[in-house]
Amino acid sequence: MTKGQERKKHPKKALKKTGRVLKPELSYKVEVTDKDGRVIQREEGPSRSYVRQWNEIFQLQAGAVASGGVVKDTSGATQTNAYRTSVCFKCDAGIGYTLNGLRVGKSSTPVSISDYALGSPLAEGTGTDQVEHQLTYFTGPSVVGSTLSFTMQRAFVNHSGAPISGIQEIGVYIFFTAAMMGRVALGFRDALGSPFSIPDGGSITVTYTLKVTA
C-alpha cells in the first residue's frame, strides 16, 4: 500500500483532548529598577521564542552526533562540523561575559524560527548604550504540585551616565561545539511588547522560567 493509499484509508484525525497533558512552557519577566531599587517598568508573559538552533543542538545530543552537525552561530556563520559535547546548552555566563548567557538588545524585529542572534544586542561596558552584564544564574528545578520548573536570571546595570532607551528584545546565547572550538548559538529570543528604558544607575533584570506541568 502506498503512503497516499494509507492516508486515504486512515485519514488524519483531530488531536484528542483526553486525560491530562504535560505542558512544556517557557515564560519571561522583565523588570527595570531605578538607582534606588524601585521597580519602574515591568512586563511578563509567555515566550514565543525557541528558534531552530535549539532543536539542532538537541539533535547533536540525542543522536550522539560525533561530527558533521549543522548549526548557525551568532555571527551568522553556518558551522558544518558540530558535535555533541558537555557544553551544549551551557549559558551560565559570568560577570561581564557576553559570549553566552542572557542578553538584551534594541531590535524590535519579530521573532523568526531562523533567527540566529539578537538583532542589536547591547555591549558590555559603561559607554553610551552599554550595560554591565551580571551573572546568569539558575534556581534549581523544583516540583510544586504537578509542575516542575526552574528559572534563569540576569541583571544588566546601566552606568553609562545617561538613560538607555529602546530595549525591545531579550534572549539566550548557548554554547555548542564545532570544529574543535566553542561556538555560540541563539537558543530563544523574545521581542518585548513595549520598549524599555533604563535610567542611569538603574538596571534591567530578565528572568526566564522553564516549566512542565502535569
Place this chain on the structure above:
Amino acid sequence: MRNEGLWYSVTVRDRHGKVISRERRRSRSMLGNWYRILYGMMSFLSCSLVGTNGIDWGASWNQDNWKFQASANEDYIGIVVGTGTTAVTIDDYKLATQIMHGTGSGQLRYLICTPGTPSVAGSNCDFLTSRVFLNNSGGSITMRESGIYCRCKGPTYYSYACIVRDVFDTPQAVPDGGSITIDYTLRVTA
C-alpha cells in the same frame, strides 16, 4: 502561546506490512526528567534525578546526556514500549510495565532508534525520532504505553532516564509477525 511541543504517532502493521491501526496525538509526556537534564546542561550544575533503575544518581552536564540513539536489541535506551496503563505523572522515571527485547512470549524485537535531522517548515522546526518493534513472539501483544529512555550522567555515575512517557488512547494490538512503529516529533515554533 506554546512554542515547544512533542507529538507522537503509532502505526501498527500486520505481517504483510498492511497498516491495521494508527494513533496520532500530542504527547502528554515530557517528564520532569527532561527538564532536570536541561537544567544540568544549561547551568553546569547538578540536580537530583531518578534513573530508570529507581536510583537517584542525579543529573549534571555531560556529552552523553539526552542520547537516545539506540542500536537494535537495546531495550534500555531509545524509544521504548510497554503494557502499563498507569496515568502519567511529572516524576515518572520509567514505563509502568516495559516490554523487553526478545522473541519469547510477550516480547518484541527492538530495532534501531535513530534521531533524524531537524527540518524547518514555515515557522516550525521539527525533529523526528522513530523506532520499529517486531513481534516474533508467536502470539499477539497489546501495547498501551510508550516513552523515551536516554543516557544521563550524574556527578558520579551514568544512568538512563525516562524523559517521555505516554499512555495510548487506544490499546494497540500487534499480531504475530507484525510490527509497531513509534514516531516522536519535537517541534519548536517561533
